[in-house]
Amino acid sequence: MTTNAWMTSFLGRLSLREINVQEEPAPGLAPARLLKIGAGDWGHFAHEARNQDCRWVAAWGEDNGEELTVNAAFEKDGAYFIARTQVKRATPILPSHTPYYVAADRPERHMQDMLGVVFTDHPDPRRWTRHRAWKDSEFPLRKDFPTAGHPPAPTPPNDNYRFLFAHGSGVYEIPVGPVHAGIIEPGHFRFQAVGETVLNLEERLGYVHKGIEKIAEGRDAAGLARLAGRVSGDSTVAHAWAACMAMEKAAAIEMPARALSLRAIMAERERVANHLGDIGAICNDVSFTFAFYQFGRLRELWQRLSREAFGHRFMMDVVVPGGVAADIGDQASAAMQKQIVSLRRELAGLYNIVEDLPSLEDRLDTTGYLAPDAAKAFGALGYVGRASGVAFDVRKHAPYAPYQGMNLEVPVFTQGDVATRVEVRMREILASFTLIEKLLADLPAGPVHVALTSPAAGTEGLGLVEGFRGEILAYVRFGDGGRIARYFPRDPSWLTWPTLEKLVRDNIVPDFPVCNKSVNGSYSGHDL
Amino acid sequence: MLRILNKIQRIGIVTERLPKIEEPALDEIGAQLKDRIGELFGGSLAIREVDAGSCNGCELEIHALNNPYYGIERFGVHFVASPRHADMLLVTGPVSRHMEAALRRTYDATPEPKLVIAVGECGANGGEFGVSYASCGAVSNVIPVDAVIRGCPPTPLDLMRGILEAIGRRSSSGK
Ligand code: SF4
Numbered sequence: 267m268t269t270n271a272w273m274t275s276f277l278g279r280l281s282l283r284e285i286n287v288q289e290e291p292a293p294g295l296a297p298a299r300l301l302k303i304g305a306g307d308w309g310h311f312a313h314e315a316r317n318q319d320c321r322w323v324a325a326w327g328e329d330n331g332e333e334l335t336v337n338a339a340f341e342k343d344g345a346y347f348i349a350r351t352q353v354k355r356a357t358p359i360l361p362s363h364t365p366y367y368v369a370a371d372r373p374e375r376h377m378q379d380m381l382g383v384v385f386t387d388h389p390d391p392r393r394w395t396r397h398r399a400w401k402d403s404e405f406p407l408r409k410d411f412p413t414a415g416h417p418p419a420p421t422p423p424n425d426n427y428r429f430l431f432a433h434g435s436g437v438y439e440i441p442v443g444p445v446h447a448g449i450i451e452p453g454h455f456r457f458q459a460v461g462e463t464v465l466n467l468e469e470r471l472g473y474v475h476k477g478i479e480k481i482a483e484g485r486d487a488a489g490l491a492r493l494a495g496r497v498s499g500d501s502t503v504a505h506a507w508a509a510c511m512a513m514e515k516a517a518a519i520e521m522p523a524r525a526l527s528l529r530a531i532m533a534e535r536e537r538v539a540n541h542l543g544d545i546g547a548i549c550n551d552v553s554f555t556f557a558f559y560q561f562g563r564l565r566e567l568w569q570r571l572s573r574e575a576f577g578h579r580f581m582m583d584v585v586v587p588g589g590v591a592a593d594i595g596d597q598a599s600a601a602m603q604k605q606i607v608s609l610r611r612e613l614a615g616l617y618n619i620v621e622d623l624p625s626l627e628d629r630l631d632t633t634g635y636l637a638p639d640a641a642k643a644f645g646a647l648g649y650v651g652r653a654s655g656v657a658f659d660v661r662k663h664a665p666y667a668p669y670q671g672m673n674l675e676v677p678v679f680t681q682g683d684v685a686t687r688v689e690v691r692m693r694e695i696l697a698s699f700t701l702i703e704k705l706l707a708d709l710p711a712g713p714v715h716v717a718l719t720s721p722a723a724g725t726e727g728l729g730l731v732e733g734f735r736g737e738i739l740a741y742v743r744f745g746d747g748g749r750i751a752r753y754f755p756r757d758p759s760w761l762t763w764p765t766l767e768k769l770v771r772d773n774i775v776p777d778f779p780v781c782n783k784s785v786n787g788s789y790s791g792h793d794l
Numbered sequence: 795m796l797r798i799l800n801k802i803q804r805i806g807i808v809t810e811r812l813p814k815i816e817e818p819a820l821d822e823i824g825a826q827l828k829d830r831i832g833e834l835f836g837g838s839l840a841i842r843e844v845d846a847g848s849c850n851g852c853e854l855e856i857h858a859l860n861n862p863y864y865g866i867e868r869f870g871v872h873f874v875a876s877p878r879h880a881d882m883l884l885v886t887g888p889v890s891r892h893m894e895a896a897l898r899r900t901y902d903a904t905p906e907p908k909l910v911i912a913v914g915e916c917g918a919n920g921g922e923f924g925v926s927y928a929s930c931g932a933v934s935n936v937i938p939v940d941a942v943i944r945g946c947p948p949t950p951l952d953l954m955r956g957i958l959e960a961i962g963r964r965s966s967s968g969k
Contacts, residue, residue: 399891399928406927415927420936423895444896447875449843449856452893473892474847477928496922499851499947543857556798560805562861569858579949580851619797790849793890 309361498791516727589715647736720748757791
């Protein structure tokens with residue numbers, strides 16, 4: 267069925283159900299279509315979207331004075347639409363999407379904590395992003411909430427959260443974090459176990475909430491790009507690109523082709539760097555230190571060349587509104603091509619070792635299994651989705667420039683274990699090599715930057731980019747004088763963190779680190 | 795197994811007689827670091843890294859200290875899992891308010907005498923995030939800080955130099 271065909275039948279079905287939908291033009295949101303819906307129908311709408319087999323992508327809200335606007339994004343067959351409704355600020359009550367989409371659970375609780383929307387039939391109304399830095403009667407994303415807030419000094423620990431409680435003979439609990447072993451971001455994990463087996467894991471995140479959505483307000487475009495580049499440091503290129511794409515679409519500017527190709531080269535370099543590091547770290551978690559050092563070595567070489575070519579080991583702040591801040595010459599281009607040739611050779615040898623080693627097979631095969639139907643229900647993205655049958659890749663299925671027509675190979679498997687998530691990442695590295703080679707070979711000449719004209723107040727834009735963890739969505743709305751009125755970044759981690767709770771069940775406690783690393787959710791990207 | 799040995803033999807030792815490209819003096823810094831650690835910490839400096847709100851960029855570079863190019867363990871520096879085993883805290887990020895209590899508790903759990911280094915622009919001064927309803931800003935707004943390592947993120951070399959300077963300062967202040 268073509269995109270338009272399912273959309274038409276979906277809209278028809280909605281009208282049959284007497285769900286009143288108003289399609290409105292929204293050029294900045296394209297390719298997504300904008301559908302306005304009455305607040306009372308918000309839940310029924312999600313029900314119908316699920317019947318239509320749409321994927322739930324993200325939800326975010328905004329304070330518009332008298333009213334709060336609530337958005338939810340969906341996707342099917344590469345076609346996106348955004349459902350939008352409004353509730354009275356005084357009575358911000360809305361049916362929940364969570365009964366139809368588990369993926370909506372935490373995002374709706376985030377909106378409840380940040381904006382004060384009450385989701386009536388949400389199965390779990392506990393707070394999520396809020397710990398104790400602000401009161402339950404305060405909502406940081408309301409316009410009358412000052413950026414400085416009224417935090418208690420010092421902020422008390424988050425020790426009055428109601429965790430799920432398990433009892434029975436031999437059941438015990440292991441609380442871990444927020445400061446937990448290793449050089450790692452903070453989060454809390456509550457295990458219930460019997461013997462060595464994990465019965466249940468409950469995640470408690472939000473520790474690195476830095477108020478990103480709030481402090482974005484009032485920034486200029488360049489300032490927003492810098493902030494977006496720090497939503498999750500390991501995805502600095504992809505997040506900055508998504509935010510810039512949103513701003514550029516809002517401003518309706520024509521982007522120079524060379525700038526887009528350079529962005530894609532950087533995004534692929536970022537993907538390769540992360541995959542190299544994580545494959546090594548996963549092997550290290552099961553004590554195969556040889557691979558840890560080998561992959562770590564290659565990652566270091568890769569990062570050094572990123573610095574030589576683009577001026578920064580992570581290429582931070584190189585993606586800027588209207589283009590990129592660094593151009594490359596023939597020398598850098600040749601160096602990148604040469605490095606790919608040598609890495610391909612080295613990786614062929616390393617992959618053989620990793621794929622054949624009996625001790626790795628023993629630890630990684632069948633460990634942390636995520637069934638394809640569960641992956642789909644969670645809306646899993648990136649390598650977590652692709653190891654469990656969920657193929658979606660923005661570059662392939664809703665391609666943006668310069669990925670159109672690039673014939674990208676997306677590896678998809680259904681075994682769903684740690685070994686398969688590693689396998690997906692090994693193949694993605696090779697696919698990125700091919701992309702970089704093509705992008706370098708066909709690098710268009712011309713400028714790498716155009717000026718971003720400030721769009722009128724109220725103009726909005728949507729960015730969709732495939733980061734190394736999967737689809738990143740960024741929503742931007744401009745206010746007066748080219749200042750940002752609203753920025754919402756949805757890191758893929760929002761959708762993959764919940765899969766960890768599921769896939770670690772029935773594994774042994776000592777396999778938690780390797781399960782966690784195989785998913786590698788971003789704490790910062792999630793906590794905002 | 796043979797393939798593994800083969801690879802190890804072919805690659806040999808890549809650990810740098812420290813980086814030629816960026817910092818010719820680093821061989822020296824490494825040697826000094828090792829000497830100081832020998833003198834002051836009985837040959838081994840134990841660091842607990844605490845992410846108090848970082849974007850995770852700083853963590854990636856701290857991780858890189860353990861890759862074979864920097865191999866910071868050869869100078870006697872190692873990262874430990876518990877603050878109770880640590881001589882030094884390496885703290886990143888603007889301190890998020892949600893991490894404030896955990897950071898204080900980590901600090902209290904670290905035995906005296908202890909050194910605290912604030913890492914990155916965020917750790918030094920709040921960086922892009924500053925002070926807000928959600929962020930306490932600089933690490934020194936929450937716990938006493940002995941030294942800062944600037945950069946967004948600081949490179950592995952910056953980190954090594956910063957650690958050396960911090961312990962150098964401590965020996966001269968006689969703390
Ligand atoms: S200093 Fe830079 S890299 Fe480090 S946490 Fe802050 S924003 Fe991230």
